[in-house]
Amino acid sequence: MLSEPTYLPARIVAPEIEAHFKKHQSEAQNIPDSNVATAPDEHIIEVVIDTAFWASMRREEGRSPNISLALLQPSQSDKPLIFGEKLRLTTQNLIKLAPAVEQPGIHLGVWPDGDDLFIWGTTHSVPAICFVLEVIEPGLLVIKHRRVDGFGKFVNVAVLQGDQIKVLDEATMGVADCQQLLKSLANMPLPSYMGESFNVLVQLATSMRQHKRGGLVLMVPAGTSKWKESIVQPIKYPVIPAYGSIDELMALTEQERKKLEWQESLLEAIDLIGGFTAVDGATIITDKYDLLAFGAKAARSETSMPVGQIIMTEPVADGKAVRMHPAQSGGSRHLAAAQFVSDQHDAVALVASQDGQFTVFAWSVELNMVHAHRIDVLLL
Template sequence: MTYKTTYQAAQSVATTIEQHFAAQLSDARQASFQKLAPAPSATNIEKLIDTAFWASLQREEGHVIKISLALLPPEVTEQPVLFQQRLPLTASVLTKLAPGVERPGIHIGVWQENDELYIWGTTRTIPSLSFVVDVSEPGLLVIKHRRLDGFGKYANVAVLKGDQIKIVDEQSAALEDCPGFLTSLLGFRTPFTDIAANVLVQLAVSMRAHKRGGSLLVVPSDTENWEKSIIKPMLYSIAPSLTGLAQLVQHEDEEKAKGTWQEALKREVDAVAGLTAIDGATIISDNYNLLAFGAKIGRASGSKPVDEMIVTEPIVGNTEKQLHPAQNGGSRHLSVAQFVHDQRDALGLVASQDGRFTIFSWSPCKQMVHAHLIDSLLL
């Protein structure tokens, strides 16, 4: 019996995603990377997305479905949990399994035999460039893969929400004004080894996760000019600066040798990101010392109000816009845009309560603030 997909977006993106993974795997093999995932076919991509989508609309005992599906055979994983009997890949089966596999890091393993997909079990370890479908909320699917070096957040390839399709544009990484850690999020063909960029990515993910909204300012460590854009007194100024996160970054090799570095990094990242939920901006130096939180941003003396900025999203087909900051968000966005306009060697990260996430940086090419909308990369 021939499987027929009914979710139109699955049909629309399958070939594009197949080509993406084929290119990634080809580049990785040429670079002599080992232990790579098998290439997914457009047919299997379409089937998996279709089934995941209809499962996402189900509820199990009143709870929404949150699962991760990995398309790969069990023999390429480590210590998989194998079901004695294979299960059919259907929305109803995924719905029943969901409560036991919704914790982060657990993937439902899916593979094929005789042109049919089946569920073979679960795994916590998958090879690089494994095709993964993440069901984040009803009707929202994120197509992603494990990075070549296996470190950090998975790289997003596409985001599907109902009939809305967003294909991540990796060419955005070539922009001259692209901040370093945005380049790391987009740079699919390079390992994610830049620890400095990785820390900022983890901070962005953690800020978004607390769902309270927040602002994080990253300022140069060799100057105090940024204080000209902060209203005094700073009620929650830190003196001396807190160095927990900075120490982990500076002594990366030593901490990794202890075997608990990733856990320690997550703990320190979550501690800093948690402070962004407090009204006002959290401020860290570019070497990750915590300087203040709850800080009120003000326009620097002699500076003009920011009245226009560039807005882009690293999505295929997206076009650059020039907007007033107030058209892109509320007071938090406006104040951070003003800060970056006045302190052009700083970065501003803003999380909205609805999940939107923006990086503000200064564009030396356009001579104005550049707002990068990146929530599609953080899902």
């Protein structure tokens, strides 16, 4: 018998998550040749979240578990590893199995049998729109699913941290009640959910967060030089000629991509740029993702005024826009990003904090101020 969940946020969020998966799985069924997962029901979702949460609060040999659970049958996986005997989905079993499945990309396969839930084995592959729950750290859970095309980072659906619930708002990015904010979001290279086969920003942001040193990326229009007015000269580490591998790979036709390991090559090029963001200073790229410089020092333009206020939003349901001084949004990188965008209205700034926060800064013409949009909930 399924045990009665005791983690209250699991019960609160389960109906909304069930509706999300049923909606997207229904839409994905119309895509030719797509392998789509079976939609989980509300009570199954609730039990999986509850069990994973209490497992995350336990320690085995002094270490907290890092686990990924996927709701699917073995037949929906490619080359699954199947246990000789299924194990009940319990906190204790998750703790014991955690050391074997800590490597990225490995999921514990979970599926109901009769009136209980069981761990049947492990898998590296999951079908499209498959419910995946990842234990990031004690008390921090992320619910996500694989994109229909199968490439790029998983799509985050909800983030639960202790008693906090953040359900992502994929339609309006949390600013449905403000048309001015919606318009300024259009100037940001934000991650898409289902519309694009690959999103460079998602992978670049993920790469920036992985080195855990924080980073600042200034994205400027290709073929312009006005941005140099807001950079201390001379630039210490210019890249000449600009490193343009990402743009070259993205421009390849479908046939050309099949002739080489396109996905791996693209990830390597993005990770290369992500690595340079660990160097002290700003990394400068064009809106075509060409690397121009790294280790640059951003400074207020001689003709500009110090930025005094920004507006902050987050892509979660029922989110509220907040006006604040840029220093309240973070440290020196956030202040530098806000000032750069205030000076260079056609630029975008990306800031990764050491604590994992990730914020996109862009100029809002409608509001006549800098708009900062925190997207770390999309990247966990």
